[in-house]
Amino acid sequence: MTPDFDQPVDRSGSHALKFDGRRQKFGNGEVRPLWVADMDFAVPTCVSEAVVARARHPVYGYTLYPESLYQALIDWCQRRHRWRVEREWLVLAPGVLASMSAAIQASTAVGDAVIVQPPVYPGFFRAVEDAGRRLLYNPLREADGRYAMDLAQLEQQVRNGARALLLCNPHNPIGQAWTPDELGEVLRIARRHGLTVITDEVHGDLALAGASYHPLLTLAQADDRIIAVLSPGKTFNLQGLGLSVMVAPRHDQRDALHRAVAALHLGDANPFAVAAGEAAWRGGDRWLDALLAYLAYTRDFFAERLRTRIPSIRLAPPEAGYLLWLDCRALGMDDDTLRDFFVHRCKLGLNPGADFGPGGSGFMRMNIGTPRRNVETALETIEAALE
Numbered sequence: 001m002t003p004d005f006d007q008p009v010d011r012s013g014s015h016a017l018k019f020d021g022r023r024q025k026f027g028n029g030e031v032r033p034l035w036v037a038d039m040d041f042a043v044p045t046c047v048s049e050a051v052v053a054r055a056r057h058p059v060y061g062y063t064l065y066p067e068s069l070y071q072a073l074i075d076w077c078q079r080r081h082r083w084r085v086e087r088e089w090l091v092l093a094p095g096v097l098a099s100m101s102a103a104i105q106a107s108t109a110v111g112d113a114v115i116v117q118p119p120v121y122p123g124f125f126r127a128v129e130d131a132g133r134r135l136l137y138n139p140l141r142e143a144d145g146r147y148a149m150d151l152a153q154l155e156q157q158v159r160n161g162a163r164a165l166l167l168c169n170p171h172n173p174i175g176q177a178w179t180p181d182e183l184g185e186v187l188r189i190a191r192r193h194g195l196t197v198i199t200d201e202v203h204g205d206l207a208l209a210g211a212s213y214h215p216l217l218t219l220a221q222a223d224d225r226i227i228a229v230l231s232p233g234k235t236f237n238l239q240g241l242g243l244s245v246m247v248a249p250r251h252d253q254r255d256a257l258h259r260a261v262a263a264l265h266l267g268d269a270n271p272f273a274v275a276a277g278e279a280a281w282r283g284g285d286r287w288l289d290a291l292l293a294y295l296a297y298t299r300d301f302f303a304e305r306l307r308t309r310i311p312s313i314r315l316a317p318p319e320a321g322y323l324l325w326l327d328c329r330a331l332g333m334d335d336d337t338l339r340d341f342f343v344h345r346c347k348l349g350l351n352p353g354a355d356f357g358p359g360g361s362g363f364m365r366m367n368i369g370t371p372r373r374n375v376e377t378a379l380e381t382i383e384a385a386l387e
Helices: 022-026 045-056 067-081 096-107 123-130 151-159 180-193 251-263 271-283 285-309 335-345 372-386
Strands: 090-093 113-116 134-137 141-143 146-148 164-168 196-200 226-230 244-247 323-327 363-367
Touching (some): 045 271, 067 090, 067 271, 090 096, 090 251, 096 164, 096 196, 113 123, 123 164, 151 180, 180 196, 285 372, 335 363, 335 372
Parallel strands (some): 113 134, 164 196, 196 226
Antiparallel strands (some): 090 244, 141 146, 226 244, 323 363
16 A cells, blocks of 8 residues: 555654654744654554554563564665675664664773764764763865865864764765765775774665665775664654664674673663564565655755745755755844744744754754645745745
8 A cells, every 4th residue: 555645643642752842842832843853654554563463462571682673674775775784793772872872882982082073963962972972073064055074174083083983874964865985085084093983874764866875884894993873763753662773894893882782771672663673674665665755755845945935045955864954044043033933933843953063053954754735834834924
């Protein structure tokens, strides 16, 4: 059955952060929620059926990660990305930030410098600082909506002793899928200086028409120090269940990851996450293909509407995912005024760009993973407010 992404799903009363957290986030419980990065779409039927089937068993005790789950992921990576992943490379944990934290602890020591590339997902900042590491910015450079890494500064920071880089591929919030040439330059720098690259690739399955996702490990050499973090969460809207995978081909890094997982008490599996993740990776292809087509159409519709009717807000259409990085600098508002404009004048709950660190000022992040009518209404309210 073809999924109907235009069909609204009532999420009120489900304790959804995106909806039930509006008053705390925006001071207004009635704004249209287009912020936190989950989608308003029903999961694939195969996933809901697997979760219901698991729920019928009346015991929900301590759970192992079964070999069938590992194999489902291995098959998915080969089928969707032509990426051969070995079983022994995989270390599982109950959430993406949990995996990022484990990877940081496995790769660095307290007080070490860890590089991040803002504007970037704010969880990166927390993961570094909560681990007692030193946060080091390598800001992306923006020109006409396209971003580039400052590779010269990156290499200088590594020469000065930085031990790890948190890479986001594709990058949240800008939605850019890094090219093989860009990723190759990062690998060369890392290789010259023994840098560990911890790469968050949870948006990789969501590359849209006209773009490609390149897993960093498919470009790497055997001795490169890389830990990739994957998850079915963003792809299939399973974030609330908590399941992530660390991929580490080097045995010394895997050993360190296992120690970090044990030290952080991340070893327990969620039985429903196991059922959902395996079902999604085994049977979610057609649902995902339909989703990507739907998101690409919404992205292109939104970009054209801005170009023709709201030119004071600019958008470089994202290459992956369902997050738009709106350039509102031409509106001439400071960040507090810009946030208030969207909350109070447009009645929209978006993520302020300033939350994503240096380079985010003057931007807003909007989530279009919702029925298209919600996106159309958001555009109408922005246009009316600017008039």
